[in-house]
Amino acid sequence: MGGEELRFTGNWFIDAGILGFVNLMEEVYGWDLDELQRRIKEEPKKVYYGYFPLAYLFYHSVYHQYIKDVQTLTPKISETKKKLREVETSLRLLEKELSKSPGKEERKLKKKIEKVEKKAETLRAEIEELSKKIEERKRSLEEEKKKLRDSSNVLVERIIKNAGDNFVSVKKDLVEVIGDYKLQIPKDHRNFFLYNPKKEPVFAFQYLYWLLKMDYRRLMEIKSGKPPTYELIPDSTINPFLYSPVEFPNVSYTKPLTTSQISEMLPAGMPAYVIFLSFFNAFQWISDSYIMVYTPELNGCYAINKRLKIHIQSSKSNERLFKLTWSAIIDEIVETKARFSLENLYIVEFENIENQKLKGVEYIGIPKLHASIILDDKIRDALNTSLPTGNSNIWLLGEFIKQKPLYPLISKHIWNAVRKNSSPKWRTSLYALAVDAKLRSEGNSGLFGRAFLDRPERAAVEVKDFHRNMNGVAMTIKELSPEIGGKNLIHPLFSALRRHNRNAFVNTLLKALLQSKSKDKVAIINSYLFRRVLNNDSSWEDFALALVIGLVGGGGDASSGQDIVED
């Protein structure tokens, strides 16, 4: 009988398990989602009860060991590389000295150089050896994978046929393929039968098989008569996101879901324990936390996480987590134009698991309004930049996604430019202010207000309108600046903005404008002041700061491309 294709359920926890399952099968067998779906359709039993437990055992022994080895070798390499760099620098200095020094010092220096060169050579050899070791480990992992892949077809066929005799007749084959596996306890399991104490791989396979089958009689036999507990009602033994029966003694009143109840929510034929055993394969380790990007649709979610994985592998590892994650997400979504995914996107993140307790768990979502703004190429391009704000640089798009107000950042950036007498990032700053103005004008309409229910179709259009307006007036005041002593106005205007004093801002500016002879330009600014600053209580500061940007100058920064007057 064919199986039902994998699909998400809308419950992020279960869906994370499904994604983890897809990732695990891809890691071990190299099947992508399409291939896995095809196999599940054609031979679900083989996939769930044969290939999957084998993959699980492989992952938590051979693959785990490989990761451990690489994690020990990599820091050693970087340490040696650092040493080598130091040695090379001193070598260069010595050579320089030699070229300048008089003849009598020559011999001494040459000797020294020879010594340092030798040291560098040793370090190079060390690096090479360590790199070779990693390559070696990679090769052996691939060999192990190949061995499993080559033998699994026949083995799985036999497993499914001979499960009834508790695998007595396939034991020999199992030993041959997985007999050498040394199980390593994953962080997310505590006191789980397989690791407490560590079981032989064939015995572990038997346990997994009956666990997936939900055959509690067999499980009792395997556990020497002990009745099933978390096998029946999954708890924090298997996943720290689940309840702990020790910490919640009243749990018997609240009735947590049983394995069979969870099975009913899943695609037909999928055993519930697949979810719990693969859950953490949905997460990826980036810099210093585990993260999973979740959207309630399997294909999109799979594609985003796969892209993220590729980004991680190709990055220099010191890139910031947030930027890395979001650039992967945005690239994927922009390519597929999946507005739905972005609007319903969450990041589940945790720092670590210690003693079966999750540390630093965070769930980050993105509101519809923000999503619709991000999906606009022009606005996204403008915000997707790093902005100097004095002591540090900030990634503006990241701040926007985190739903931080942009006005204070732009204000800092402009002030920084004033202090350093440099040009502010004109286009980025104006777009950020326009976005900020739009968000402020939406205000806080309550949980189920308009902004929550409606799709803000026009948000990006309005932001562009604001930007055009700001840009026009900033250009105008820039041109007027010499006539009205613009540079002297920057400080008093800034000070008015800092005090949120609209009266002082408008007053100072109007007094300066009175001196101008270019009446048409003054009229443009006056009309802007009337519409955007005076008659706008929610976001007047954004529009006012745009005028200051005009006075500070710039308007052609490196990040802005050429189109200053645009749209």
Added chain:
Amino acid sequence: MQVQDRTLWKIKSLSREVLGGAGSENYRQKLVFDLLNAVKANDQNRFLWVLLRAINAHSKDNPKARELSSALMEVFPSSESDFEKVAYSVILGIMAGGES
């Protein structure tokens, strides 16, 4: 009660018609300067005194002047933030006078 955008538009447009062309360029500049000082000090009395004196001197017979006066009567006295809005609408109206 907050003064409405529509009222501000009306005050601005009437100020332009009544005082936008009053006197010389220098006179208007001086007038605006005086008005700006009054708003800065948040002095409603002074603002109205300067403004009404100007209307009286230049546009007594203009029917729009009466209209402006009655519009102002509706909004004065007002809260500090409303005063700012009304006052700057008047000032921007006067400054827009020379444009047309």
